[in-house]
Amino acid sequence: MKKSLEELNAIRDKIKGQVEVRRESSDSADKKYQVLVCGGTGCTSSGSAKIIEKLNEEIEKNGISDKVDVIKTGCFGLCALGPIMIVYPEGAFYSMVKEEEIPEIVREHLVNGHVDTKYLYKETVTDEGIKSLNETNFYKKQHRVALRNCGVINPENIDEYIGTDGYQALAKVITEMKPEDVIQTILDSGLRGRGGGGFPTGMKWKLARNIVPNADQKYVCCNADEGDPGAFMDRSVLEGDPHVVLEAMAIAGYAIGANQGYIYVRAEYPIAIHRLEIAIGQAREYGILGKGIFGTDFDFDIELRLGAGAFVCGEETALMTSIEGNRGEPRPRPPFPAEKGLYGKPTILNNVETYANVPRIILNGAEWFSAMGTEKSKGTKVFALGGKINNTGLVEVPMGTTLREVVEEIGGGIPGGKKFKAAQTGGPSGGCIPAEHFDIPIDYDNLIAIGSMMGSGGLIVMDEDNCMVDIAKFFLEFTVDESCGKCTPCRVGTKRLLEILDKITRGQGTLEDIDKMEELCYYIKANSLCGLGQTAPNPVLSTLKFFRDEYVAHVVDKRCPAGVCKKLLSFEVDPDKCKGCTACARVCPAGAIEGSVKTPHVINKDKCLKCGACIEKCKFGAISKK
Amino acid sequence: MGSTISSIPFAGTSEQEKKLRAVIDSHKNEKGCLMPILQQAQEIYGYLPIEVQKIIAAETGYPLEKIYGVVTFYAQFALNPKGQYKISVCLGTACYVKGSGDIYNKLIEKLGIDGGGCTPDGKFSLEACRCIGACGLAPVLTVNEDVYGRLTVDDIDDILAKYN
Numbered sequence: 001m002k003k004s005l006e007e008l009n010a011i012r013d014k015i016k017g018q019v020e021v022r023r024e025s026s027d028s029a030d031k032k033y034q035v036l037v038c039g040g041t042g043c044t045s046s047g048s049a050k051i052i053e054k055l056n057e058e059i060e061k062n063g064i065s066d067k068v069d070v071i072k073t074g075c076f077g078l079c080a081l082g083p084i085m086i087v088y089p090e091g092a093f094y095s096m097v098k099e100e101e102i103p104e105i106v107r108e109h110l111v112n113g114h115v116d117t118k119y120l121y122k123e124t125v126t127d128e129g130i131k132s133l134n135e136t137n138f139y140k141k142q143h144r145v146a147l148r149n150c151g152v153i154n155p156e157n158i159d160e161y162i163g164t165d166g167y168q169a170l171a172k173v174i175t176e177m178k179p180e181d182v183i184q185t186i187l188d189s190g191l192r193g194r195g196g197g198g199f200p201t202g203m204k205w206k207l208a209r210n211i212v213p214n215a216d217q218k219y220v221c222c223n224a225d226e227g228d229p230g231a232f233m234d235r236s237v238l239e240g241d242p243h244v245v246l247e248a249m250a251i252a253g254y255a256i257g258a259n260q261g262y263i264y265v266r267a268e269y270p271i272a273i274h275r276l277e278i279a280i281g282q283a284r285e286y287g288i289l290g291k292g293i294f295g296t297d298f299d300f301d302i303e304l305r306l307g308a309g310a311f312v313c314g315e316e317t318a319l320m321t322s323i324e325g326n327r328g329e330p331r332p333r334p335p336f337p338a339e340k341g342l343y344g345k346p347t348i349l350n351n352v353e354t355y356a357n358v359p360r361i362i363l364n365g366a367e368w369f370s371a372m373g374t375e376k377s378k379g380t381k382v383f384a385l386g387g388k389i390n391n392t393g394l395v396e397v398p399m400g401t402t403l404r405e406v407v408e409e410i411g412g413g414i415p416g417g418k419k420f421k422a423a424q425t426g427g428p429s430g431g432c433i434p435a436e437h438f439d440i441p442i443d444y445d446n447l448i449a450i451g452s453m454m455g456s457g458g459l460i461v462m463d464e465d466n467c468m469v470d471i472a473k474f475f476l477e478f479t480v481d482e483s484c485g486k487c488t489p490c491r492v493g494t495k496r497l498l499e500i501l502d503k504i505t506r507g508q509g510t511l512e513d514i515d516k517m518e519e520l521c522y523y524i525k526a527n528s529l530c531g532l533g534q535t536a537p538n539p540v541l542s543t544l545k546f547f548r549d550e551y552v553a554h555v556v557d558k559r560c561p562a563g564v565c566k567k568l569l570s571f572e573v574d575p576d577k578c579k580g581c582t583a584c585a586r587v588c589p590a591g592a593i594e595g596s597v598k599t600p601h602v603i604n605k606d607k608c609l610k611c612g613a614c615i616e617k618c619k620f621g622a623i624s625k626k
Numbered sequence: 627m628g629s630t631i632s633s634i635p636f637a638g639t640s641e642q643e644k645k646l647r648a649v650i651d652s653h654k655n656e657k658g659c660l661m662p663i664l665q666q667a668q669e670i671y672g673y674l675p676i677e678v679q680k681i682i683a684a685e686t687g688y689p690l691e692k693i694y695g696v697v698t699f700y701a702q703f704a705l706n707p708k709g710q711y712k713i714s715v716c717l718g719t720a721c722y723v724k725g726s727g728d729i730y731n732k733l734i735e736k737l738g739i740d741g742g743g744c745t746p747d748g749k750f751s752l753e754a755c756r757c758i759g760a761c762g763l764a765p766v767l768t769v770n771e772d773v774y775g776r777l778t779v780d781d782i783d784d785i786l787a788k789y790n
Contacts (some may be wrong), residue, residue, distance in 0.1 A: 045773035079761065079762025082763075228759060229719045230718050232759035268757075306661070306662070308661065308665065309702035309756075310699060311703060323661075325657075328701040345755070384720075384761060385763075387724065387764075
């Protein structure tokens with residue numbers, strides 16, 4: 001049923017208390033338990049749906065259904081420890097929960113009232129009791145704005161979103177503010193596009209409002225085609241807090257004068273799509289989307305459009321071409337989408353994370369937002385920490401936080417005592433940040449200055465076992481696959497780059513190849529139409545800049561220092577360590593290892609396939625690859 | 627993106643065709659209807675053989691070459707049928723730096739097919755995918771809806787055995 005503004009406020013007042021208690025640990029006397037279980041993609045993949053089933057079964061069995069609510073939330077961020085479950089009011093943080101632990105946890109904690117420290121995340125267990133989540137290393141330096149509700153509310157229940165002041169910003173905008181004032185607030189906040197480009201959001205809105213006077217139709221689009229492999233913050237926002245995107249899009253619609261929105265979301269994100277569908281349905285039912293919102297004459301509705309697996313569709317003109325039902329090829333700009341976008345009408349396109357900041361800026365004011373961050377990069381940024389790092393997951397930190405803080409303090413460092421080699425940001429468009437820039441404050445401009453870019457926020461950590469030539473090759477394989485083929489420098493140039501890289505990793509490269517490759521990189525950058533081609537050489541250029549010696553080792557010494565490029569490896573048995581146990585000879589698929597029992601073995605290099613099976617089998621560490 | 631025409635004969639049923647025509651009818655007057663129609667057609671048939679594209683062309687009035695152009699542009703649309711068990715190995719960056727490339731190569735070796743291919747008995751098909759977002763479990767592969775994470779090359783035999 002359609003809700004008036006008063007009814008919206010009544011829902012908020014009713015729900016607020018029960019939602020807000022989930023942000024901090026407390027010793028509240030109200031002993032109604034709320035068990036939050038992560039239902040994001042990461043935890044769902046590690047079995048959180050079964051955990052919820054088991055919880056409900058045990059709660060039923062113990063007859064405490066009226067004292068416990070089980071709530072499926074979005075992502076808490078610490079994906080490495082999934083499945084995750086948090087019990088409030090105590091804020092007890094159970095990590096890597098197993099189905100068979102549930103009966104004991106329910107009995108001890110929810111029935112008897114003793115927190116079961118055995119199964120808690122180790123860092124939260126102290127002598128004085130349990131530590132709040134917000135005091136752990138992973139969370140204490142974080143500042144959650146875009147992810148504010150992720151892992152706190154049930155994303156499939158609009159009332160919970162309303163309980164966090166949800167849709168209050170939209171109400172404020174359409175009942176109290178002029179469109180120009182909304183745009184000015186966003187401009188003053190300093191919010192820049194979180195999809196990678198870093199264009200000022202308010203500027204985009206202003207252009208779309210003014211550039212075509214009296215346009216009969218305008219559109220608001222949301223870019224949820226998160227194609228950067230290794231970045232998943234947009235997905236987490238959609239899964240954990242879908243309404244925030246709907247609210248922000250409606251605000252944008254009011255600001256630029258549009259009544260229709262489209263969300264272009266990757267088909268690979270089934271959970272996100274499902275929750276968006278639910279959210280749009282609920283918002284329509286409450287009259288928050290549709291005609292005459294909150295009794296004003298403002299109309300706004302949103303439809304979903306699914307992508308079909310094309311990285312280039314993250315580029316704004318390609319995305320719009322794809323929504324129109326065509327091959328998703330970019331087109332030249334100008335005209336910019338603010339003038340001629342979707343179906344030839346003025347259009348704005350913002351990324352999910354950008355939208356997730358908007359309602360808070362409206363409610364808390366531009367100054368609140370611009371107080372966070374650095375001079376030119378305001379607010380916070382969400383990073384998807386992945387690769388060789390202990391605390392894989394999503395982190396949101398103020399702009400200007402150093403890479404060291406993110407990797408060592410929040411990320412908990414590198415597993416196995418290995419050495420940090422580089423962090424990769426910006427995905428296939430970005431570059432590597434080496435250890436020498438570990439203390440660089442992360443913001444848009446600093447990253448560009450060292451040859452990388454913010455990108456959508458993937459941050460992949462690499463250690464000494466990763467070969468930088470191989471990583472450059474990996475990204476080029478990606479761009480060769482994903483180049484749409486429209487511009488020759490990108491279509492053919494990236495292919496030639498990949499061929500040279502392949503040659504180098506096979507030990508057939510020359511120093512001349514490295515120079516040729518560098519020249520080709522600049523040519524591709526200068527002559528491609530869209531962002532994909534213009535940035536495709538970045539992984540090569542930045543690894544060349546910081547790890548040129550590794551390239552030289554490949555072509556001059558015919559050696560892969562990290563021991564990754566198979567063609568360049570040679571396996572050897574150390575005769576002093578070898579006990580002649582024959583384990584390696586038995587496991588070798590090529591019969592390349594010779595030697596009799598209790599005498600040192602020898603590897604026949606002509607027969608060796610370099611599969612590495614012998615190294616894994618050897619108990620004495622006698623076999624090495626060089 | 628499979629650019630070759632399938633050699634496996636088309637075996638669409640009249641029931642599938644009825645569903646397809648209903649889908650086309652419900653969308654064909656919308657702006658930008660082609661993508662949603664293709665996505666639902668692939669749900670009905672499992673892939674988009676030329677026979678299905680022809681029906682869509684005839685019903686929507688789009689030229690067949692435009693439809694073929696769109697189908698071959700997007701990775702998700704398949705011109706070849708998939709196996710009973712679809713294996714996708716994540717080759718996103720986080721999985722790759724943790725060794726998913728080795729896992730993918732091992733599967734190519736074990737199944738005797740290339741990426742994008744299907745075993746002759748129609749049981750397994752193999753493809754690389756770009757990040758399913760379970761980076762916390764890297765390296766990851768999926769078999770239909772099942773997700774397997776924190777893998778090593780040695781886990782592959784056990785996983786395949788489950789479906790044999």
